[in-house]
Amino acid sequence: MNNTQIPLVDLVAGYKPVEEQIRLAWDEALSGMRLFLGPNVQAFEREFAEYCGVQHAIGISDGTNALHLALRACGICPGDEVITVGFTFIATTEAILLSGAKPVFIDIDPKTYTMDPSLIENQITPKTRVILPVHLYGQCADMDPIMEIAKKHNLFVIEDACQAHGAEYKGRKAGSIGHAAAFSFYFTKNLGAYGEGGMVTTQDDEIAKRIKMLRDHGSEKRYYHDLVGWNARLDELQAAALRIKLNYLDQWNQERRKNASYYSQHLESTGLVLPWEAPYNQHVYHLYVIRTPYREELRQSLAEQGIGTGIHYPIPTHRQKAILDRGIITNSLPHTESLSDQILSLPMYPQLTQQQIERVCEEVQRFTTEYISR
Numbered sequence: 001m002n003n004t005q006i007p008l009v010d011l012v013a014g015y016k017p018v019e020e021q022i023r024l025a026w027d028e029a030l031s032g033m034r035l036f037l038g039p040n041v042q043a044f045e046r047e048f049a050e051y052c053g054v055q056h057a058i059g060i061s062d063g064t065n066a067l068h069l070a071l072r073a074c075g076i077c078p079g080d081e082v083i084t085v086g087f088t089f090i091a092t093t094e095a096i097l098l099s100g101a102k103p104v105f106i107d108i109d110p111k112t113y114t115m116d117p118s119l120i121e122n123q124i125t126p127k128t129r130v131i132l133p134v135h136l137y138g139q140c141a142d143m144d145p146i147m148e149i150a151k152k153h154n155l156f157v158i159e160d161a162c163q164a165h166g167a168e169y170k171g172r173k174a175g176s177i178g179h180a181a182a183f184s185f186y187f188t189k190n191l192g193a194y195g196e197g198g199m200v201t202t203q204d205d206e207i208a209k210r211i212k213m214l215r216d217h218g219s220e221k222r223y224y225h226d227l228v229g230w231n232a233r234l235d236e237l238q239a240a241a242l243r244i245k246l247n248y249l250d251q252w253n254q255e256r257r258k259n260a261s262y263y264s265q266h267l268e269s270t271g272l273v274l275p276w277e278a279p280y281n282q283h284v285y286h287l288y289v290i291r292t293p294y295r296e297e298l299r300q301s302l303a304e305q306g307i308g309t310g311i312h313y314p315i316p317t318h319r320q321k322a323i324l325d326r327g328i329i330t331n332s333l334p335h336t337e338s339l340s341d342q343i344l345s346l347p348m349y350p351q352l353t354q355q356q357i358e359r360v361c362e363e364v365q366r367f368t369t370e371y372i373s374r
């Protein structure tokens, strides 16, 4: 038995290539002490907007607040409804609830695991204001039909791009398609800070202006408050690190794609359901998620070999206690629910070595031969 640890994500390996540059950038930022929406925040906003191909990028404290403020900037009020998915991290729904609106959950496409656009129109009521798809695991939702439906019914579309930095849909970057989009720079993300961070991107001048105010207590001019806002500004030190890491994002996403391709080739014969990349998408594999009814057994077997795995996420949002306690009752979402019982995330990060990925594949193959086919 080889028990060398292979973690689900290796943050230390991810830090090494940028360590020196980040130490220098932090030294410089701390010498200048311009920590309130300082030069690094401003530069990173410009650079990230350019990267995504949008007019505006507004640095926010984290992804949850980026979603929340995007909803608020679109004028969402208590009583409004937002159509979204339950197959995501709970933050998507928390942001909707923070804005006072009610989440209306629909099922996902069982191949891409993202919002099934054919189910949207059935849920539209006079109270519906927003459609909020999630680009899950690094793959964009099918945005064209979503945008078409939104246009027909005069709705906003807010992309949850928190897991999809650099992903593309029909050649367009995640975060450049809807009326606004939210990104998270939580430290395990494809573009991760060393603390918390987030961003809203938009092409709309008015939404951008409102987000800028909302993240800073509703003010445009210091101590003059035209809106009731929030404190949700991106931190200067995080922005300094993120600027450096943005230069590596495409290269790291390519490494993730290469790793995903290796997994998919070598696990094809195992009978596990592997990730499916829609032909119109450029998936950036924030997570590499397989499906098996023997999830717990496989997870245990890999853990015994020192291989880390994750479950993203074990309980869909519409079945979480916090949501049920709010009296939000949703009919069964069959794909969402059956997937939640079967998904397993395998180690995935750009610095995963050939040796490590081979060993993960061997252990998964061994399990499927010995356990499933027995």
Ligand SMILES: Cc1ncc(COP(=O)(O)O)c(C=O)c1O
Pocket (backbone or CB within 6 Å): 062, 063, 064, 065, 088, 089, 091, 092, 134, 160, 162, 163, 183, 184, 185, 186, 196, 197, 198
């Ligand atoms: C899909 C999704 N939405 C929203 C969030 C919230 O981002 P944050 O943790 O930065 O608040 C996350 C990340 O954790 C996420 O994965």
